[in-house]
Amino acid sequence: MTPRASDVVVIGGGAIGSCVAWLLARRGASVTLLDASTPGRATSASAGGLWPLGESLGLGCGVIFHATKGSNGAPAQPGPEPLPRRFMEFLCASNDRFPRLAQELLATTGLDVESEVGTGLLYLLYDEEQQRHAQRILDWLGAERSRVEAWTAEQVRARDPLVTRDLLGAIHFPGDNQVNPMLLAEALKRGALAHGARFVAEARVHALEMARGRVDAVVSDAGRFACGAVVNAAGAWSGQIARLAGVEIPIFPVRGQIVCTETLKPGTLRSNLSTRDCYLLQKSHGEVIVGSTTEHRGFDASVRYENARALAAGAVRAVPALRSATVKRVWAGLRPGTPDELPILGPDGRVANLFHATGGFRTGIVAAPLTGEMVAAAVLGEAPPLPLEPFLAARFAERPAEVVRGA
Amino acid sequence: MSRPLLIVGGGPAGMSAALAAAEHGVRSTVVDEGLDLGGQIYRKPTRPDGGAPPHRRGEQLRARVAALADRIEVRRSAAAWGVFEGRRVALSQDGASELLEPQALVLAPGALEFVPPFPGATLPGVMTPGAGQILVKTMGISPGARVVVAGSGPFLLAVACQLVAAGVHVAAVLEASPRAPWLALPLSGFRTPGLLLEGMKYLARLRLAGVPVRHSRMVIAAHGDGALREIEHAPVDADWNPDRARTVREKADALLVGFGFVPRVQLAQMAGCRLEWRPEVGGWTPVRDEHLATTVDGVWTAGDGAGVAGALVAESEGRLAGLAAAHRLGALDAARFAALRAPLLARLRRLAPIRRALDAISLPRPGLANLVDDATIVCRCEDVAWRDVRDAVRAGCTTYRSLKVATRVGMGACQGCSCWPGVARLVAAATKGSPESAGPASPRPPVRPVTLGELAESRIAP
Numbered sequence: 075m076t077p078r079a080s081d082v083v084v085i086g087g088g089a090i091g092s093c094v095a096w097l098l099a100r101r102g103a104s105v106t107l108l109d110a111s112t113p114g115r116a117t118s119a120s121a122g123g124l125w126p127l128g129e130s131l132g133l134g135c136g137v138i139f140h141a142t143k144g145s146n147g148a149p150a151q152p153g154p155e156p157l158p159r160r161f162m163e164f165l166c167a168s169n170d171r172f173p174r175l176a177q178e179l180l181a182t183t184g185l186d187v188e189s190e191v192g193t194g195l196l197y198l199l200y201d202e203e204q205q206r207h208a209q210r211i212l213d214w215l216g217a218e219r220s221r222v223e224a225w226t227a228e229q230v231r232a233r234d235p236l237v238t239r240d241l242l243g244a245i246h247f248p249g250d251n252q253v254n255p256m257l258l259a260e261a262l263k264r265g266a267l268a269h270g271a272r273f274v275a276e277a278r279v280h281a282l283e284m285a286r287g288r289v290d291a292v293v294s295d296a297g298r299f300a301c302g303a304v305v306n307a308a309g310a311w312s313g314q315i316a317r318l319a320g321v322e323i324p325i326f327p328v329r330g331q332i333v334c335t336e337t338l339k340p341g342t343l344r345s346n347l348s349t350r351d352c353y354l355l356q357k358s359h360g361e362v363i364v365g366s367t368t369e370h371r372g373f374d375a376s377v378r379y380e381n382a383r384a385l386a387a388g389a390v391r392a393v394p395a396l397r398s399a400t401v402k403r404v405w406a407g408l409r410p411g412t413p414d415e416l417p418i419l420g421p422d423g424r425v426a427n428l429f430h431a432t433g434g435f436r437t438g439i440v441a442a443p444l445t446g447e448m449v450a451a452a453v454l455g456e457a458p459p460l461p462l463e464p465f466l467a468a469r470f471a472e473r474p475a476e477v478v479r480g481a
Numbered sequence: 482m483s484r485p486l487l488i489v490g491g492g493p494a495g496m497s498a499a500l501a502a503a504e505h506g507v508r509s510t511v512v513d514e515g516l517d518l519g520g521q522i523y524r525k526p527t528r529p530d531g532g533a534p535p536h537r538r539g540e541q542l543r544a545r546v547a548a549l550a551d552r553i554e555v556r557r558s559a560a561a562w563g564v565f566e567g568r569r570v571a572l573s574q575d576g577a578s579e580l581l582e583p584q585a586l587v588l589a590p591g592a593l594e595f596v597p598p599f600p601g602a603t604l605p606g607v608m609t610p611g612a613g614q615i616l617v618k619t620m621g622i623s624p625g626a627r628v629v630v631a632g633s634g635p636f637l638l639a640v641a642c643q644l645v646a647a648g649v650h651v652a653a654v655l656e657a658s659p660r661a662p663w664l665a666l667p668l669s670g671f672r673t674p675g676l677l678l679e680g681m682k683y684l685a686r687l688r689l690a691g692v693p694v695r696h697s698r699m700v701i702a703a704h705g706d707g708a709l710r711e712i713e714h715a716p717v718d719a720d721w722n723p724d725r726a727r728t729v730r731e732k733a734d735a736l737l738v739g740f741g742f743v744p745r746v747q748l749a750q751m752a753g754c755r756l757e758w759r760p761e762v763g764g765w766t767p768v769r770d771e772h773l774a775t776t777v778d779g780v781w782t783a784g785d786g787a788g789v790a791g792a793l794v795a796e797s798e799g800r801l802a803g804l805a806a807a808h809r810l811g812a813l814d815a816a817r818f819a820a821l822r823a824p825l826l827a828r829l830r831r832l833a834p835i836r837r838a839l840d841a842i843s844l845p846r847p848g849l850a851n852l853v854d855d856a857t858i859v860c861r862c863e864d865v866a867w868r869d870v871r872d873a874v875r876a877g878c879t880t881y882r883s884l885k886v887a888t889r890v891g892m893g894a895c896q897g898c899s900c901w902p903g904v905a906r907l908v909a910a911a912t913k914g915s916p917e918s919a920g921p922a923s924p925r926p927p928v929r930p931v932t933l934g935e936l937a938e939s940r941i942a943p
Contacts (some may be wrong), residue, residue: 110884113923118886256886264876271875334934338892359889364933376753377926379565379580382940387937397934400893404563439586 080104082273082453083292083301085279085315088117089439090431091257091307092262093446099269100454105268106299107290108277112178114375116309116438117259118409121332121363123346123355124172124440125195125250126165127221130157131211133197133245135436138417139368141350156214161416166439167460172253175443182268185261188254188358195250195346196230198392199242204350209246222247234344236395244398249273250354252346255439262442274299279308283319288426289319303453310373310408311406312418312432318474319425323418325466327373327408330366333344333385336400337361343393351388352397361402364389367434368409377406411435419445419465420452429453430467483581483942484508484554485810488803489561489748490589492520493792494784496542496805497799498587499853507813510581511546512572514929516619518543520591522792524618539791548835556573559652561590563926564751568779571939573931578939585779585806588749589799590743592763592785595845596632597903598859598867599852606709606735611638611893613737617647624649625735629712631655631700632739634843638683638694640737642867645690650888654687655698655714657721657740658843699723702922703736703854709912712736721848740845742789743902747924749786753777758917761837761844762788764902765921772805773798781805790836794829801825835860850910860900862893870904874911881920894930897922 076208086094087109095107128134132154154164176189199205212219223246230237230244267273277296293301308315310327338358346355348417367381378424382404390397394479410432412418425427431449434441444459451458482720486502488495495523495547499509512519515524523539546553560575566585570618572579576913594609596602606625610632613624623644628651630641687694701723715723743763746756752774766788767775774781781802784795801822808818853859855868865888873887881901884890890904891897905916912918 093785111880118882173539260886267877275877275880275883318708333936366716376566377563379563379569383936383939383941386933389933390937397932397937400894400930401927401933401936403892403896404927405925 078212080106080299081301081302082106082305083108083299083371084307084472086309086312087111087259087273087291088115088307088309089259089262089442090309090434091264091305091447092259092477093267093442094305094307094431094449095271096269097450098264099266099271101450101454103454105266105271106301107263107273107274108294108296108299109275111275112278112311114310114373114406114408116407116409116434117255119330119405120170120255120439121353121355121365122253122255122258122416122439123195123250123353124169124439125162125247125346125348126169126440127162128195128197128250128348129437130162130165131215132156133208134195134210135353135368137197137348137350138352139364139436140410147249152236156211157415158464159213162218163442164460164469165440166249168441169251171443176253177298179261179265182354183261183264184403185257185264187258187261190252190358193344193346193349193355195247196225196237197245197247198230198237198347198349200240200350201242201245205242207341212245221249234347236312236342236393237347238394240391243381249258250346252357253439254357258442259438261468270271281313282315284319284425289428298392303429305429305431305449305453307431309432309434309438310410312410314429316422316430319422319428319435319458321424321428323430324413324470325418326370326411328408328411328435329369329371329375329408330404331367331369331377331385333364333382333389333401334403335362335364335396336402338350342395347392349388349392351391354392362389362396362399368467373408375406375408377404409435409438413470414479417441417445417465418467419448421466423466423468435441483583484510485584486510486583486587487512487568487583487585488589488878489570490520490591490784490786491515491518491555492522492589492591492795493538493542494585494786494795494802495520496546497796498589498783498803499553500542500545500549501800501803502764502807502812503549505807506552507812508554508556509805512556512561512562513720514558514917516557518546518555518557524615527662538710548608558581560929561748562929562931564748565926567777568752571926573935578933578935580939580941582942584859585809586752586762586781587719587799587802587806588752588780588782588786589784589795589802590745590748590786592744592789593898594739595741595743595763595902596898597845597849597852598740598857598904599700600708600857601704603858603861604703604709605707606705607703608735608737610636610737612734614640614643617643617649622623622683624737625709626650627652627657627733628735628737629653629655629700629731629733630737631714632741633657633685633845634739635680636741636743637679637738638687640693642683642686645654645692646688651690651692652731653783654692654694654695655700656694657699657846659697659719663836666892688793696778697711700738701725701728709734709736719846719849721846722851723848736776740849741843742785744788745786745898746921747896747898747928749775749780749782750921750924751926752780754780754782755923760916762790766914771826772804779809784881790833794832794836797825797828797832801829845906847910849908850858852909859904860890860893862895865890867907870907871911876910879908879912879914879919881905881922882923891922896924896928897938898924898928
């Protein structure tokens with residue numbers, strides 16, 4: 075067998091791993107991208123909402139996450155709190171990169187990742203409690219307040235006539251758009267290949283050969299790959315990869331279910347919508363995607379009927395006309411969750427040549443471009459475009475393990 | 482309240498499973514998509530001019546199920562559209578859905594006809610033999626004024642006979658295999674005359690009606706402007722490679738085309754059952770133990786849906802699965818189960834090689850992958866042309882998962898059921914591999930249409 079040495083082995087061919095591979099290959103590094111095509115991977119399950127503000131303020135999928143927590147017997151909370159401001163800045167900066175990234179990928183690979191600018195996100199306000207909660211978040215925004223608009227029910231109707239009339243209003247995030255996540259990953263992968271990277275499918279990693287505190291080689295079902303550095307982009311499974319190197323990172327799978335309709339007339343939904351029960355967005359192919367649950371069920375990526383039913387009910391409440399739309403598919407995926415809902419990026423710190431690009435949780439797709447840049451910079455020993463410190467694995471070092479687990 | 486045993490499919494396998502379990506006191510529900518029990522093979526004609534009297538065996542089974550109505554609940558025109566978390570089955574009937582939670586589940590959904598992609602296959606007027614049969618048997622509608630039946634396997638002859646009996650003008654039967662299957666049977670086959678006599682009867686009837694049955698000929702394209710007008714067929718070699726220089730054009734306004742059957746494994750896949758590749762019985766089939774238990778606890782599969790083997794095998798398998806489920810539910814002790822299953826297992830062992838020999842001759846051959854051109858639609862749900870798939874294959878996508886992402890092939894409402902078996906063969910030909918390495922489709926619920934409103938308002942049986 076020919077030697078399979080490369081500068082960098084990237085483990086995980088989802089959006090994040092493919093982006094790191096692409097950026098490194100473009101810089102001339104010899105890159106091997108290993109993919110295991112595991113059922114339940116988050117990139118394939120994702121709806122592709124690019125909601126840097128909606129998600130960091132907790133008004134995207136976070137509302138449902140919060141509602142789920144509240145329904146488990148815990149006392150009612152006023153609503154999800156925003157994530158740290160520096161994370162919001164990180165997501166916004168990453169989101170801003172999409173238009174150019176889409177152009178570059180189209181030119182390099184011929185694939186259109188369906189990056190749709192201008193669709194915007196509407197968080198629907200059904201009652202006064204939600205309205206008060208939204209107002210608190212708008213107040214918290216301060217200087218960033220100008221990036222968000224409070225809309226009346228009439229404004230919502232003018233923009234999206236099929237949205238329910240039983241509404242107090244909505245928060246409009248004009249900069250929150252969408253992309254096709256599977257095409258994004260595929261285009262990044264093909265872009266990496268165009269720049270000389272090697273892609274190996276069905277390469278489930280089962281060992282890391284260690285020597286002097288470094289990873290010497292990655293051993294997979296598809297062979298052994300000697301390497302100068304390893305990027306752990308294995309999503310919900312990245313905790314297992316870290317463990318192969320003898321280190322722990324607090325990553326756990328958070329299951330999300332999706333209900334997808336048949337192809338509907340373009341413009342059925344003009345905005346992305348988020349509500350207390352679900353979010354909805356129409357993809358450029360015409361399907362409406364209804365997501366998503368946040369469940370802690372280990373690595374079980376199966377669909378729970380009750381949850382699919384609840385999403386359908388939420389969708390019909392938000393857009394009554396969808397009642398007669400045929401369901402095309404329901405499925406589930408596993409997001410890589412972390413205790414503080416922030417990603418784990420950059421050098422591991424304990425294993426010298428191990429880098430993490432994981433923990434994307436609800437925002438892995440929107441975070442992919444900047445995650446790629448920050449991790450690629452770390453691997454190349456260059457200064458990252460934004461500080462890495464808030465996202466280093468080392469931030470969990472002082473916490474006792476049970477706090478980390480119980481998130 | 483869900484009954485302890487749920488049987489999906491009311492063909493010979495499903496009915497036999499319900500009967501076997503009921504004989505030991507097990508209460509079951511049988512769900513079937515048809516207007517009445519029988520499945521494809523024993524479908525009851527709903528019109529006197531339906532082309533064929535009801536199959537006697539089908540009538541017997543239906544009568545026995547009816548006699549046990551206190552134990553066997555039959556739900557007709559009901560579609561099982563998904564299996565969740567093992568054996569929770571979502572069912573749609575009269576526009577309303579509910580979730581059933583049986584303790585034991587027998588999947589007997591039957592098989593789908595296999596139609597490989599070819600130019601013009603999506604034209605109105607082109608349909609499967611089974612679809613043509615339903616038109617005649619249940620609606621009394623002739624598929625066309627000049628009908629050609631084409632493909633491979635004994636089912637073509639049965640359908641052609643039914644059409645002729647219903648007064649339809651069948652211009653020809655084109656069979657890709659070189660000769661009548663039973664001529665190649667091992668001697669042992671003649672000990673099960675039922676299988677053979679029927680086939681010979683069909684052939685004799687067609688001869689009497691003046692319908693030519695032409696062997697080693699295959700339809701290679703269909704033409705028409707908005708509807709079928711003309712077909713092209715050509716002689717084929719032993720591997721079914723067409724000799725295009727000898728192509729013949731023939732007028733036809735209906736083409737019934739099918740190349741055998743593919744097991745319907747989608748519900749088993751959703752239940753989490755592991756599959757294995759068995760091309761001799763139609764492709765991907767659930768892994769089963771000797772008693773037809775799948776790899777998922779409390780789930781059995783029987784009949785053509787577990788590997789295409791015909792009605793006789795289906796009936797024995799159904800009984801075996803019904804007994805196994807009754808044993809699991811505590812209605813049948815181990816000794817009695819062993820005594821009752823022994824003759825069934827013996828019969829299955831006897832039938833298997835004969836059936837295999839019959840099928841071996843009509844199994845799709847590699848030449849079927851040579852019919853597509855660039856523009857041929859290979860996935861009609863998502864309107865994907867062969868050129869899109871071929872380009873993706875060249876870019877390194879050679880599995881269902883990767884091709885789905887790159888081209889949307891198999892992503893439509895049929896969940897890849899109708900297109901993927903054909904596309905997998907094309908991919909195999911393009912990569913000089915086996916359809917096995919392209920993997921099975923990964924179907925998602927629903928496999929039958931359900932609206933968001935129906936899902937939102939569905940009931941969950943306690």
